[in-house]
Amino acid sequence: MATVTCTKSTPIPRQSLSAAVTERLRDKILSGELREGEQLRQDAIAAEFQISRIPVREALSHLAAEGLITIVANRGAVVSALSPDEIMQMFETRAVLECYMLRCAIPNMKEEDFQSAEDILGHYEESLEKDSEVKSWGQWNWSFHSALYAPANRPVMLSFLKTLNINCDRYTRLHLVFTRDLHRAGKAHRDLLDACKTKNPGIAAVELWKHITEAGEYLKEFITRHREQHP
Secondary structure, three states: OOOOOOOOOOOOOHHHHHHHHHHHHHHHHHHOOOOOOOEEOHHHHHHHHOOOHHHHHHHHHHHHHHOOEEEEOOOEEEEOOOOHHHHHHHHHHHHHHHHHHHHHHHHHOOHHHHHHHHHHHHHHHHHHOOHHHHHHHHHHHHHHHHHHHHHHOOHHHHHHHHHHHHHHHHHHHHHHHHHHHHOHHHHHHHHHHHHHHOOOHHHHHHHHHHHHHHHHHHHHHHHHHHHHHOO
16 A cells, blocks of 8 residues: 655745735725725734744845835834826826936937946846845845936936925836736836937937836826726
8 A cells, every 4th residue: 555655845945924914004004994094013923823923024025115105213114105197197207207317318318328228227226126125125126217317417407306206206116016027117227318319319219208207107097996896
């Protein structure tokens, strides 16, 4: 008679558990089940999922990096405000100002400027492959864009644009979280850099406008759709 040998099941890695909690909480936030300003208590979430607080803490840290929650003093984790219309307006404002900056920069661009942007883009694309670097995605995005605008020699406007990009950072990262597997981010930035290399301000500005506004439209529709599906 054959003997059946029972092999011990491999436990689920803590990282996988953390990722699962992140996905569940992200869906609750985007669907509107967890409302803007609502406090997220680690002990309550741990009890709901019947797990320890460690993977919950890791999940909240990841969601904070994506911009979906904010860590507030004396309150802990709180769901961030995500208004689809306001997000679109912020991206439209970026598009108007950044296209103007790029038009001013193109005539002054030299080979070293293109090489600098190329090097930054390479590091940016490497970063997108690593979940552990999600917090740096928005920063890499600005580094690439600002490298293209620097030749405009307009430091005051560049400083203002940096502040605007910081305000958009969480939405930029959120967009990258949901589109990076489609390789849209890398292709969009490559297309933008190629357009700049034509040294034609009109061509470059059109590509930049498309790049920024499409990201805003994607986020607006994505969040609106999730909330309609989970009223």
